[in-house]
Amino acid sequence: METDQLKQVWQLLDHRLQQQQALNLDLFKRRRLDRTRSALRWMMLRQSIQIAIWTAVLVVIVGPFWIEHRATTHLLVLGLVMHAYAVLTIGTSVLQILLMARIDVDQPVVRIQRQLVQLRSLRIKHNLLLSLPWWPLWIVGFVIGVKWWLGVDLYVISPGFFYTTLGVGFVGLLVTLWIARRLAARARMTGKPAPMADDLAGHSLRRAIDQMEEIARFEKE
Amino acid sequence: MAPSYPAMALDAEQQQRFAELIDQHRGIVFKVAGTYARGPDDRDDLAQEIAAQLWYGFPRYDGSRRFSTWMYRIALNVAISHLRSATQRQRHWLALDLSLHDVPDDHDADHEHNQQVRALHRFIQAQEPLNRALLLLYLEDRSTREMADILGITETNVATKISRLKQRIRDEI
Numbered sequence: 010m011e012t013d014q015l016k017q018v019w020q021l022l023d024h025r026l027q028q029q030q031a032l033n034l035d036l037f038k039r040r041r042l043d044r045t046r047s048a049l050r051w052m053m054l055r056q057s058i059q060i061a062i063w064t065a066v067l068v069v070i071v072g073p074f075w076i077e078h079r080a081t082t083h084l085l086v087l088g089l090v091m092h093a094y095a096v097l098t099i100g101t102s103v104l105q106i107l108l109m110a111r112i113d114v115d116q117p118v119v120r121i122q123r124q125l126v127q128l129r130s131l132r133i134k135h136n137l138l139l140s141l142p143w144w145p146l147w148i149v150g151f152v153i154g155v156k157w158w159l160g161v162d163l164y165v166i167s168p169g170f171f172y173t174t175l176g177v178g179f180v181g182l183l184v185t186l187w188i189a190r191r192l193a194a195r196a197r198m199t200g201k202p203a204p205m206a207d208d209l210a211g212h213s214l215r216r217a218i219d220q221m222e223e224i225a226r227f228e229k230e
Numbered sequence: 231m232a233p234s235y236p237a238m239a240l241d242a243e244q245q246q247r248f249a250e251l252i253d254q255h256r257g258i259v260f261k262v263a264g265t266y267a268r269g270p271d272d273r274d275d276l277a278q279e280i281a282a283q284l285w286y287g288f289p290r291y292d293g294s295r296r297f298s299t300w301m302y303r304i305a306l307n308v309a310i311s312h313l314r315s316a317t318q319r320q321r322h323w324l325a326l327d328l329s330l331h332d333v334p335d336d337h338d339a340d341h342e343h344n345q346q347v348r349a350l351h352r353f354i355q356a357q358e359p360l361n362r363a364l365l366l367l368y369l370e371d372r373s374t375r376e377m378a379d380i381l382g383i384t385e386t387n388v389a390t391k392i393s394r395l396k397q398r399i400r401d402e403i
Contacts, residue, residue, distance in 0.1 A: 015369070018343070018346045018347055019369040021346075022264075113290075114303070118381045119360065120382045227361065227383070
């Protein structure tokens with residue numbers, strides 16, 4: 010088909026679409042406006058709460074904890090591990106908020122689509138990096154908490170308990186990854202969406218990377 | 231993840247102006263929604279989403295620029311995001327016969343035209359989201375400059391892509 014002919018066909022398709030278009034562009038539909046309004050706002054609010062909580066944890070507990078116990082190696086290490094986690098959480102949340110604030114849909118399509126994919130891949134990495142470590146990390150937090158509030162050093166009292174729990178945590182982490190891959194594979198077979206499993210199995214990240222490559226290709230070609 | 235504007239209230243005059251402009255250019259909403267939606271229900275949903283985003287964005291619209299360019303940018307951005315999130319949610323759906331949902335099953339209608347419309351629809355649906363935007367703008371006879379402005383790529387790039395697109399149309403349809 011030649012392109013002029015194609016444009017005529019397009020007009021025909023457009024004409025049919027308009028004939029069938031029973032859609033009433035009711036711009037004031039409250040439900041739709043409410044839904045749209047809450048899309049990025051909710052995400053920004055969630056990230057802001059996360060920043061506030063972790064900043065408080067860092068300033069009130071974790072920072073003073075390892076400074077106070079800097080002479081005791083294992084407490085210093087546990088404190089620094091939790092400190093690093095808190096900084097990472099705050100950093101990725103700030104980054105997500107900055108990316109969200111930059112999104113303005115009346116900007117050119119390629120730019121906005123790139124920003125949206127960047128935000129999506131950051132969110133997925135955030136989920137992977139910050140959720141999974143809790144399997145071994147909870148015992149670190151538990152030891153810090155018990156020492157902070159009760160003055161009892163669980164590591165000294167029962168190092169076996171500490172290392173066993175830490176080991177179980179790492180095993181749990183691996184089992185979670187394995188289950189996520191299974192669930193994601195089953196979701197592919199059945200067609201039922203499993204976004205959490207997709208995120209954990211790395212499939213969502215793969216798709217975001219593919220989309221980023223698609224945008225780059227479009228810009229270069 | 232649908233992008234969104236913060237809520238901004240329009241005064242009565244702005245509302246009137248917005249309604250007039252939308253009425254003049256409502257075809258853009260329908261065409262973009264029709265190009266990116268997966269079926270009639272999805273199309274209505276997407277058209278409403280685009281309309282809502284236009285409403286939120288209108289207080290920021292710079293009147294010295296073409297309204298259609300502004301509208302295309304928002305409509306395409308919303309539609310591509312909608313398509314990507316729908317694809318993620320329903321990635322493994324059995325393929326719908328997308329070529330059928332807009333074409334009336336009218337035995338008296340011109341058979342050849344129906345075939346051509348179906349072929350065009352199939353071709354559109356086979357394009358990646360950004361190429362689909364380019365194809366839509368090309369079919370709408372937008373200038374190279376406006377296409378570049380809407381998409382955010384250079385005019386040379388647009389011209390090159392259009393040339394390749396024409397070749398693919400000749401080869402594939």
